[in-house]
Amino acid sequence: MPVDITLIIVLVIALALFFDFTNGFHDTANAMATPIATGALKPKVAVGLAAILNLIGAFLSTEVAKTISGGIIREGDDGVLITPELIFAGLIGAIVWNMLTWLLGLPSSSSHALFGGLIGAALVGFGTGAIDLGVLLSKVILPALLAPLTAALIAYIATKLAYGVTRRYDNKPDGRSGFRYGQIFSSSLVALAHGTNDAQKTMGVITLALISVNLQSPSDGVQFWVVVVCALAIALGTYVGGWRIIKTLGTGLTDVKPAQGFAAETSTAATILASSHLGFALSTTQVASGSVIGSGLGRRGSSVRWKTAGRIAIGWLLTLPAAGVVGALAALVAHLGTWGIIVDAVVGIGTILFIFLWSRRDKIGHHNVVSDVAASGEAVVIAAEPEAEPKKVAK
């Protein structure tokens, strides 16, 4: 049953931009929690800077958007005809799961929610043939597993390097507080990298929707107005989300030293930027978490809290299938035609509103506001002031 195309396209674009907004809202803390916590940046400055850099970052590349618009779901003659209804259902799945995990304080990734939702919807709509498993494995699932490990390894090496180079045995000032200046730049790079990878996911979805209704040919890249609106949505989300985080940062963060934060952020930014360039759509949250854990391990006398680390890993693994189930359900309903779409929209918006209202009466705490990255830092135990030990011996 054909649904009014203009209406559904407008709905899809609106939902996609809302998703982009929640992404920025959710992820400000990734880039800016560490510099604020170590005192490298004033909160106001940090949030403004993050928003601007997200905006700029969104304009830098479109490789990831191409992965999403032209790969995972088989289009064209031998594949399936993507309908805007399918994308709509996928987005509902992604947004509902994203809001739910945010409310519950579960570590999750906005990107995986998006992929899960789309894949679930495509599976219900067209069966297993709809998904290009090769692209899915190569560009989404494997990067998801490998990127945090890569970032952790690099952050570990970088932290060892930073401490090694600046170490002094004569108990004189080592200049490490100078890493605070460095953090201004490294965290800015993270914000930039976040813009390049995450804003592109939304661009990819909108492009996919435009292709599905023949407003654009599949061979073309991302249209400029799509880049602009996505950049604006993520920047706005970052700015709004930042204020919330700042208000509650006082509830405490893991013990991050300037040298460690600098190493972790540089590793995060480098990994995301390199991946974005090759079109790997990865979760910025997970990369940043990997870096924080890696750099924690790079400090002397640290050890891993395996229980916490395991809980985080399970949350990550759960996101894709769970958002897939929600997306699949939404697709089932959407298949009923116009009424199905309306039911989907009402249920989706209702869920978002409910969660939003619920979260307002709930006291905002460490668990649902400060980033998953900060939470993952808790997976590393660091012996009390290992760097200060020689001092005590000297006395």
Next chain:
Amino acid sequence: MIDWMGFVIVLAAALTGTVVVVGFYSLGLKMLVRAGRVPVVSPATFTDAITVLTAAEIKSAEKKAAKAARKNPLSPLQKRIAQFAAYGCFAVCAASVLFGIYLIVPALHG
């Protein structure tokens, strides 16, 4: 097909970039310290955030830095060289970041 080379490239590129930036920044700080210009940065005041130094702590850190600078065995010329080396290291950092961004933005190199 699975792009294994892609993962290797990401690892190699990200590792190189990070090691260059972090390595040279650390070296730059070390050189600054040798030049007798220990950076003491007071963090923005933020309640309950970690490692917030009190005014007294900042003062004592600055005093310590000044004392270390006085005892610095380097001659004034050596200090200047160290200082320039430090600035050189920071410049390498900045340049490598800009180069990395240049590499990923297609619009900049067609």
